[in-house]
């Protein structure tokens with residue numbers, strides 16, 4: 001049995017702003033009855049400000065609670081302000097949702113973005129909102145590549161199962177699971193490449209770590225270290241003072257110098273004494 005926060009239970013039992021707005025300026029839709037839950041979000045504007053919001057939803061208690069809290073989160077705010085709201089914000093505002101129910105918070109974000117897309121125009125990129133060029137990955141739940149990518153990015157998802165919990169993709173026939181795994185692989189590969197240091201940044205960082213963290217430690221024992229050269233991942237150093245004549249010099253290099261550089265700069269680094 002899933003654990004629900006008091007706030008989820010409160011919004012489920014006493015949902016706020018249920019209903020429709022006949023003269024709504026914007027209507028956002030997400031999910032579909034065929035997929036088991038759907039949400040229609042009505043927004044009434046006063047200039048750029050959201051004067052009123054109501055919703056109609058078909059789904060479980062978490063879907064009701066997510067929709068209800070979303071209306072409270074957006075009423076009184078400008079369109080620009082609510083553009084920043086993510087599914088994570090909706091779930092956080094509810095005091096959390098069980099992992100298996102996170103797709104309800106995603107449905108809230110999607111409905112809001114669908115409404116915003118109608119205001120800003122279809123060419124403006126907004127979070128989960130589908131575009132005509134977006135490829136459908138999961139045909140059972142009509143989930144696109146961009147929606148899966150956004151869910152991974154916002155929530156730090158690591159596994160196919162987590163993606164299913166957040167987007168429903170993969171939760172029926174399972175045929176799309178391979179494609180979901182490919183998206184996860186591409187996302188984290190891209191992250192890895194972006195986080196890599198340029199060669200110049202790496203050289204500067206190695207110098208800084210040696211100077212500020214390794215050298216002071218060796219000096220305490222009457223020794224020191226000097227950076228001689230860097231060739232790719234090989235860092236050439238010279239041990240000075242007592243360190244140079246120490247019979248444990250090679251051990252010091254591996255267990256102390258190299259391990260600090262591996263942790264602080266790059267796990268591929270090896271250290272050589274010259």
Ligand code: FES
Pocket residue numbers: 137138139140141169170171172173174175176177
């Ligand atoms: S295609 Fe995704 S679950 Fe069937």
